[in-house]
Amino acid sequence: MNYWLVKSEPDAYSWDDFVKLGRDHWDGVRNYAARKHMMAMQTGDLVLFYHSGGAKEVVGIAKVVQEHYPDPTTDDDRWVVVDLVPEKKLDKPVTLQEIKADDRLSGMPLVRIPRLSVQPVEKEEFDIILKKG
Template structure:
């Protein structure tokens, strides 16, 4: 199993939207590195759901329920989507500032390349963030 972080502007698509929808395809990715990360995702992989822009907070855990396929919102075959479903909200949202302040996470992609919208997360990093949410 692999672990990921996916960012969404809560005004565009929030954790609450995902919970209400029960499942969605993750579209709109137009960055090659993020797209390549999506191509690596497998069914069952876990995802930290991150509210970007003003909140900058990890708010929930989702899972990959369908591997990559052509993005239905474009005819450009370079872009793909994956389907995700909610697993659970975090007991307490974890803010980016908290993540940056934790020396154990100083190599995390979110800290080193915070603009990447879909990024890998090491299991240890995933577990630390879950622990911070307790």
């Protein structure tokens, strides 16, 4: 199993919006590195759902339920989506400030490459964030 983090502006698409849908494709990714990560996602992988923008916090856990396929929001066949379902809202959001303050998380792309919208997470990092949340 692999672990990931996806980012969304809560004003545009929040955790609560995602939960209301129950299942959704993760679309609109137009970055080649993020696309590469989406193409590596496998059914059953777990995903941290991160509110970017003003909030800057991990708020929930999702699961990949369908591997990559063409993004239905564009005619450009270079872009893909994956289907996710919400698994669990964290009891307490884990802020970017908390993540940056923990030396064990200093290697995360979230800290090193903050603009990347889809990124891998090591199992140890995933577990640390879950304990914090």
